[in-house]
Amino acid sequence: MTATAYATTDAVVQPLNARLAELHAERVRTWDPAVLQINIDQRAELVAAASADDRWPMVGDAIADAELIDVESGAFRLQARTACAPTVLLFFRFAGCPACNIALPYYNETLWPALRARGVALIAVSPQRPDRLIEIKQRHGLDFAIASDPENGLGRRLGITFTANAATQAQRTPNGPWIGETTGTGTWELPQPAVILLDRLNIVRFFDVSPDWLVRTEAETIITAIDSLSL
Template identity: 55%
Template sequence: MSSLIEKFQSLEAEREKSWSPDALRVNREQRQRLVAELGDRRRVQVGDAIGQATLIDAADGPVALDRLHAEGPLVLIFFRFAGCPACNIALPHYDRELAPGVHARGARLVAVSPQVPDRLVEIRERHGLSFAVASDPGNALAARLGVTYEYDEASRAAAIAAGRPISDVTGTGTWELPMPSVLVVDREGIVRFADISPDWMDRTEAGPILATLDALATGDRKVA
């Protein structure tokens, strides 16, 4: 089974053949800018309390965040939206390579996007995902954690020209999305692992997430 890095490299190679040079440039420059700006951003850190929030499970409706981590560790995977090509690579990969290990360790896995719930059902059903997919209304949780970004001007212009403004795609009416991020939260609501990927073509592999869950199971709270 190939790694996420290898899968994204294949996607990038395909885009080099099928996208125009201008489209590639706009996409890459936005990603590069977000990577460059990450160090100056206030964002969630290991040791922070996750706090209170309400997510909307695409299948089951509203659920309080503290309920999700009350019975065991919680793995939150923030992704962009159901039609995002990179997300359609990452989430099925996590279903195969991460979800079984998460469940075996008595933890819960939830994928989170700001997209409205009725549009999020699509990605879970398309891939037959074994974990919950939930909406973060208004990016409330992601923004509080400092993991959101907005399309830059060039990306907005390209999306509008293609007839796919992200505000319409997500149903949120905004150009704000979460940077793909993975958090592991213990049952007390403390973040024990945080990995933020401003470049959405470079995401967290399963290994470090499972290692964090193993460390929590042995009582080691010094995980990152």
């Protein structure tokens, strides 16, 4: 991934990872150091575990159909959507996640217009309950679909989910709602941010996962990958 700013027709756009770096810098300035270290350690642990991870799909793999729930229109079959157009799935954590509230508006600004112009659909996916997940779409006026992945079914099948470590659970539980309560899933399981491009046959044409949720795939990377393919 690159942190180089790039130009649109209207302005120079700040890269996503520069925006996420600013979020981390703000936490360094304002968070209790012990709490911040738990967050840093959890992300580092996920990166280390991913270094030998062979569960993720490979380009050319077929993905079995799944049922997702659009926060506005209800349940749908993934295969029915991909049959109509190649589709990018953006996996994110939940509606209240600070990093996701930076990433999704960025993708709305930079990625979605380029995909739409190329006839590619975009669906952002989280395990959070639809009635809670809709909040992030409404807050930012997102133009692409937002969908719930019930019980992390698709995310788990793709090998991108994780469960918070003991230190994270111990730190967060006494300080307000825990993740399972926030998402409505009743578990600590969340997806790692990931981007997957499926063609009309549900074949993986591009895949990128970010075990550290403060490092995510730039729009330019996704667009370049799509332009290199025949879809």
